[in-house]
Each structure stands twice: as C-alpha cells, then as structure tokens.
Amino acid sequence: MKGVLILLGIIAVSVIFCGIIPFVVMPGAGVAVALPVIMVPGEVVWEDFLGIKGLTITNTIIGTLVADVIVLAFAFAATRRMRMVPGRLQGLFEVLTDALWSLAKSTAGPNARPIFPLMATIFIFLLVANWVKLLPGAESIGLMHCAAEGVNGYDRNGILLKVDKAMDTGIRATKENYYACHHKGEHHDPAHDAALSAVLSAAAQELGVESISLRDDVGNARSVAQYVAEQGGDVEAVLARALALAEEMAVAPAEGEAPAEGEGEHTAEAKSPAELVPAVLEEPYYRDDLYAVTPFVRGAATDLNLTLGLGLLAFLAIQYFGVRAQGLRYFTKFFNTPALENVGKNPMGIMDFVVGLLEIISELAKILSFGFRLFGNLFAGGVLLFVMSFLLAMLVPAGVYGLELFVGLIQAFVFAMLLLVFSAMAMQGHGHGEEHH
Amino acid sequence: MEVDAAKAIGAGLAMIGVIGPGIGIGVLVQGALNAIGRNPDASGQITTNMILGIAFAEAVAIYALVVSLIILFVL
Known part of the structure; x- marks a missing residue:
C-alpha cells in the first residue's frame, strides 16, 4: 500500500516537473523551452580568459576540471588518514584499486606493475568525467547568448520553438532573427540606425551638447539619447530637433548620405527617420531575437x-x-x-x-x-x-x-x-x- | 534546403554501417554465453574478453556514427 502511494507520488511529481511546468507554466510566463543546441566542438564560455589573448575556456574544459577536482578531492579524503581498518571512503578506494590491480595482474601477468598506475588513473578519471556529464545542471544550465547563424535557438519574447537543423521542428529562423539579437537595443536595420544616429547627433550638436563620437559598427540611436542625458542635455529638446531635422531630410530626399554601408535591399523599404525616432526610443528591444544556451559544464569526453x-x-x-x-x-x-x-x-x-x-x-x-x-x-x-x-x-x-x-x-x-x-x-x-x- | 535534405539522407545512409557491428556483437555475446554455460567458473575472464571484443566491434559502429555526425554538423 505504501509502495503504491510512493509510486503515485513519483508519477505526480514527474508530471508536474516534466510536463506541467515546462509546457504549461513556463510558456504561460513567456519563457520558452530551448531546443538542444547540438554542437560538435566545445562551446566557448570565456574568450581570452584572464586577459590572455587566445586562451579560450570551453565548457568541455570546465567539465574536465570539475572531474579533476572531484577525483582529487576523493583521493585526498580517502588517503589523508589511512588506517589498518579502513573507513568507508578508504574502503571504497581499496576495493576499486584492488579490483583494477587483480584485473591488470590477470591480463598482463608479470608486466602489470609498470602499466597499472597509468591504466588505473585513466580509468578513474574517465569514470568520473563520464559521470560528471550526468549531474543535474551539466549540459543544461548555461549562459544565454545570441545564436550563431544556423544554430537553433529560441525566441526570447515568444514561445515559438525555432529552427533545429537536425530535427527541423518549429519555424525556420531567418537571417534577420540571428541578426536581430546581435543588435538588441537598437533597430535591426543598419541603414536605419545610421540615419537615425546621424540625425540625433546632428540635433545634439546643434543644441550644444558635446560632440558625439559614434561607433560605426552598430547604429546606436539609443546610445545617443543616453549620452545626451549623461551630458546633462535636454533629451526632449534634442529629440524634437532631431524629428524636425528628419522631416526636413524626408522632404528633401537626401537620405542617401547616412546609409553608405547599408545593404541595398533594406533601403528600398526603409521608413523615414521621422517615423523611427520615437519608435526606437519607445521600444528598445527588437522582437524576434534568437538566443541559444551555452552550458557551463559539458562532458569532458x-x-x-x-x-x-x-x-x-x-x-x-x-x-x-x-x-x-x-x-x-x-x-x-x-x-x-x-x-x-x-x-x-x-x-x-x-x-x-x-x-x-x-x-x-x-x-x-x-x-x-x-x-x-x-x-x-x-x-x-x-x-x-x-x-x-x-x-x-x-x-x-x-x-x-x-x-x-x-x-x-x-x-x-x-x-x-x-x-x-x-x-x-x-x-x-x-x-x-x-x-x- | 536541398543541401539540408541531402545531409539528412547522407547521415541516415552512413548509419547503415551499424548493421555489421550489431550482428558482430550478437555473435560475440552468443559465444560468450555459450562458453559461460559450459564453464561457469571462467565467467569472469570470459566476460572481460567479451567486453573487449564488443569494444572492437562497436568501434566500427562508432566510426559510422562519427561520419554521420560530421555530415550533419560539420559539413
């Protein structure tokens, strides 16, 4: 009777945690379940670790280090106070080494002695390293970052599952989805962004805020506004002036000055900066940005x-x-x-x-x-x-x-x-x- | 799109190579079980050797798997 209750309890818990929470509660709260990102090489967690150029720490390295630490800790704890009558931990290690030693002895005979240390070390290390990957959190908890193109990821705001190359479930992500994430906080079109920031910085300069050096890799209309605020300038006034400037530009079709490096295909359907100035500032995040999870720990092997x-x-x-x-x-x-x-x-x-x-x-x-x-x-x-x-x-x-x-x-x-x-x-x-x- | 389809087909075809090792492992285990049935005392050693043999047979299957993984994710 008690066993039946325990079984029912296990089933209830697993239904709640594996069914209701990930498929009902989390999507309801706007959190998506990420499709697995299957990557053959280890994913980079830290680039240029400790400021050393070229030293990248991948999650498989972290997995290896975790395994190392576990092996060393156990070995240290087991051999710190060795006794004739072994305790539990020492006993475990004695059983393990004894089994390995008798295996080596029976296979290699008199030659077992020099081989044994290497072989036993590799066995224990690999055993722990292979099991580290089964620990809860390994290969699942990690940093969210923009999905590289072609890699499946998931939508931050919606609950739609996006492309997965192998399984091809969900909606296929487009180039824009990958692009949008990298330009989070700005509008997604470089031509728009360049036009916007040009207008905004011109307006800011006219109104006496210190000259703004714009980074050219991202169109940072939003950062212009931030900069104006930091400099103690009147954001409202700058925005109003920018709008006026943008309208002037829209009347005289001289929009071509700013999007020098913008793609031609986008400029065709580009909206005028006059429409975009308020929109960008109201809506900082573009919608369809695509994220992927890089787990902190991945199996060493x-x-x-x-x-x-x-x-x-x-x-x-x-x-x-x-x-x-x-x-x-x-x-x-x-x-x-x-x-x-x-x-x-x-x-x-x-x-x-x-x-x-x-x-x-x-x-x-x-x-x-x-x-x-x-x-x-x-x-x-x-x-x-x-x-x-x-x-x-x-x-x-x-x-x-x-x-x-x-x-x-x-x-x-x-x-x-x-x-x-x-x-x-x-x-x-x-x-x-x-x-x- | 066509490239994706070709990749999926190629990966599937590459996994045909698993048939051989599957048969091989079956034969291996059959032999080992026969041997253990005849001489239960030697079961320890037989099991060890059986696992070694399985590892060799399985290596071939793993090559097929690696090829299909490379087709899917690297190429």
Missing part, C-alpha cells in the same frame, strides 16, 4: 581534443612500454629485418616484412580508434539524452540516464582495458618470431 589527446597518450605509452621491456628489438615488430636475413632459405620472409609494415598502420590507427570510440559513445550519449528529453519528457529519459551511467562505466573500462592489453602485448613481444627459432 564529448570533446575530440580530450579523447584524441588521451588516445595519443595511450599510443605513446604503449610504445614506451614496448621499448622499455624489449629495447630496440621492439621495433622489429614493424621493420621485420630478422625475417629478411635468411630470405634465401625462406622466401616467405618478404611477406613477413610487408606484414610488419602494415603493422605500422594498424598501430597508428589505435590513436583514432581510442579517440573516436570514447568521443563517439559519449557524444552520442549526450545527443540521445537531448533527443529523448524532447521526444518524451517523462520517465523515458530517466531510463536513458541509467543507460548513460552504464555506457560511461563501460567506456572508461574499455579504454583502460585496451591500454592494458595493448601494453601487455607490446611488452611480451611478438610470439611468432620466437616460435620459429
């Missing part, structure tokens, strides 16, 4: 930079272990010169040599294989979560989260395991050559 970097690290480690165990003899795996030595007796030695050369390619492919496996699984997981949450708001995404928990564990395990197996193989040497002699 959803960035190819991290996974390919780890793949490269694993590749170099494998070569290092091979050379360390076998010396230069390790490279006979690729350049099979021993097979060429008695080619007179055994012409198939040439075949062995060529196979050795092919081995180089398969060795290099390990980098890609390591990198793309991790990236593909985790990125696809993220996309799956997005899509599932938007197809079915309730219950099903919870199951997908469970699946992702499993995938994160498996991929961390597979990466560590492959590193272990490849390293062990490199250290043992190729059995073929030994058997013949």
